[in-house]
Amino acid sequence: MRKFLAHKTVPVHAGTMWYYFGGITLFLFIIQVLTGTLLLLYYRPSPGEAYESVQFIMTRVQFGWLVRSIHSWSANLMILAAFIHMFSVVFLRAFRRPRELTWLSGIALLGLALGFGFSGYLLPWNTVSYFATKVGTDMAAAVPVMGHPLARFLRGGNDVGGATLTRFFGFHVAVLPGLTTLLLLGHLALVQKHGISSPRWVVEEYQHKRMPIPQMAFFPNFFLRELMAWYAALGVLGSLAALFPWELGVKADPFAPAPAGIRPEWYFLAPFYTLKLIPSHVWVFEGELVGLLGFGLLALWWVALPFWAVDRKGVERTRGVTGAGVLLLAYLITFSALGYWK
Amino acid sequence: MVLSFTVSLSAADTCVECHSVLDGNLQAPAKAFSNDIHSRFGLSCADCHGGDRTASDPEQSMSRAHGFMGRIPRTAIPERCGGCHSNAAFMQKYKPRQRVDQLAQYRTSVHGKRLATGDTAVATCIDCHSVHDIRETKDPLSPVHPLRLPETCARCHADASHMAKYKLATDQFAGYRKSVHWEALAQRGDLSAPSCASCHGNHGAQPPDVASVAAVCGTCHVMMEDLYKGSPHAPVFASMGAAGCVVCHGNHEIKQPSTGMLAGPNAVCRQCHDSDSAGGKAAAEMAQQMARLDKAIQKSDQVLALAQQSGMEVSEALLRQRGAKEALVKAAVAIHAFQPAAVQKPVQEGLAITAETFRAGVSALDERRYRRIGLGVSLTAILITMLGLGLAIRTIESRKHDGKIA
Secondary structure (H helix, E strand, O other), X not given: OHHHHHHOEEEOOOOXXXXXXXXXXXXXXXXHHHHHHHHHOOOOOOOOOHHHHHHHHHHOOOOHHHHHHHHHHHHHHHHHHHHHHHHHHHHOOOOOOOOHHHHHHHHHHHHHHHHHHHHHHHOOOEHHHHHHHHHHHHHHHOOOOOHHHHHHHHHOOOOOOHHHHHHHHHHHHHHHHXXXXXXXXXXXXXXXXXXXXXXXHHHHHHHHOOOOOOEEEHHHHHHHHHHHHHHHHHXXXXXXXXXXXXXXXXXXXXOOOOOOOOOOOHHHHHHHHHHHXXXXXXOOEEHHHXXXXXXXXXXXHHHOHHHHOEOOOOOEOHHHHHHHHHHHHHHHHHHHHHXXXX | OHHHHHHHHHHXXXXXXXXXXXXXXXHHHHHHHHHOHHHHOOOOOHHHHOOOOOOOOHHHHOOHXXXXXXXXXXXXXXXXXXXXXXXXXXXXXXXXXXXOOHHXXXXXXXXXXXXXXXXXXXXXXHHHHOOOOOXXXXXXXXXXXXXXXXXXXXXXXXXXXXHHOOXXXXXXXXXXXXXXXXXXXXXXXXXXXXXXXXXXXXXXXXXXXXXXXXXXXXOOOHHHHHHHHOOOHHHHHHHHOOOOHHHHHOOOOOOOOOHHHOOOOXXXXXXXXXXXXXXXXXXXXXXXXXHHHHHHHHHHHHHHHHHHHOOOOOHHHHHHHHHHXXXXXXXXXXXXXXXXXXXXXXXXXXXXXXXXXXXXHHHHHHHHHHHHHHHHHHHHHHHXXXXXXXXXXXXXXXXXXXXXXX
16 A cells, blocks of 8 residues: 555646546535435435435434534535546546546446436425426436436336335445445545646657656555645535525425426536427427437537547547537536526 | 318308408407307307307308397397307307396396397496407406406496486495405405405396395395394384395495494494483493503503513413404404394403413513522523632642643
């Protein structure tokens, strides 16, 4: 271990600060696991008890409000950190050969994080989460061929109900954590194997200077800086939890009409708003189906980034990758804002 | 082909066919009739006006021999409508659940009785339901739809020239439009809110007499009526010939009740009771009790709202607070017994709840303060740790062989 730590280094250049976001995402995941375990001591996954148990945690359990608020806020910050980490990898070209598998495992981890968000959103069984899950699983039903079986699998029946809650709880506390732990270990192992990537322009700059790229020892130099970043994240998290405790809302009533302005969590707002803009029919196809197909193709194209970022002659498509990254980022920010405000 | 031509000819309505291509007043009824509920059920002009709807020759279709009557006299209209609408067997084919006593009721109404004496200025069926474009009551375009009924009655009853000969006031509609009932109906869209017909009746329309006012109001305000009947006011008002509820609340311009009705410069109790009298003192005591509970509710609401805005979980207290508001409503109902002791019970219940919810709100705000202090301490500790880490990094990197590998 000492030998490993003594040899592990991190490149030092203008973009070094972006290297911290992978660690911050990991830190927030650890917070999720710890607070989630504490919540498990009181949470009851049934429609008759879920809301009341969360209410009990927030009002009766010593520091229960803090644990629940930190769990909810850190979930959101973790997804935000994961997105920042992903875009920094894109703009620093860290997905380049031989790190294709690291990229793929990272994207899969982001997908699992979104799965955590979707499944965890329903667990307090409040009105907003209930109807957002209804809308979300309805979208799944629009997937061609597999749609209805998929929606039925997610809901555990024809509609969102007790079976859905139990199922989502199972995904949230068993299936997803298991998969995430395995993938995370793989992702970290790949990072260790290939080391930290330096951007092409930094490599070329130092080749031109005939000098090696400056490096920082991982331990203790980078590690202590990362620790500072973790403390900063903890401060932000604590402030958000104390000043803006996560609301519980009103208990879900499956027989009540959906409240106006129902919308999913912020990280699903962009596709949600896009689907709202698509007309009900596009030529002979249903609008929702066209939207989902579009998102599917977009996701596939993004996942395959390391494979199309280099042409057949091995030349990097620098502008194409930067353009795609900027466009995707602009789309996510604009449509999320529109989905939130409109 | 011959068969189909014969069928279409027999189903033809020559009244509509001819009048549709005429001008002005002769065309208007035919055009309007397409929206009429009777047209939708296949009835024709001839079913009211007589004549032969199948004949294409005007002489024959509008023949007196076939009972044709172009302008039906106003005195004959109720009987003409009642010809079908009072016939249970006939109505069963079209509207089996509709009542068939409208004509019988109309005959008992002030309108019906005056019409029977030959006064044709009074309302008949068509004045309220319209003519040629008669719609179902539930149709929002119908003049007797709940939202439009007050305006329909007001067409005559707010018309001073029309009402002059009956020596009737014309301010009912203006008053009603200032009432809580109008607010519920027109502003909140509550179609069950009372309008003219709810108190006066529709087909059997007449003003409720003094003795029946409480019963009329009591159809909705059941508990108030019960308490009023057992109160000391009921026999006194009856002996005075005063119309129960109307004495305090008025009739058409019924305002949102408040404690100001009991005590203060505009108190209705002062109409009969001096403030020094036993009645005046009882009214003041009831007002004081109500005001006390109202103030306590507002105080709890404020503290709970502040706690909720700060993200504190106070939903249980807010739910409990509903009980206090219900107690205030119960106290307002209990006023109709005109006994301070009857009001005191719900007020005490409400005050007990508000004391509890206020404590919950204050406790939530204390908790908020505690959390903020805790946050301050934690952030200070985090900041000190970060400074320590920063110093440690600086120390390490200032050594000769620092972590940087050139």
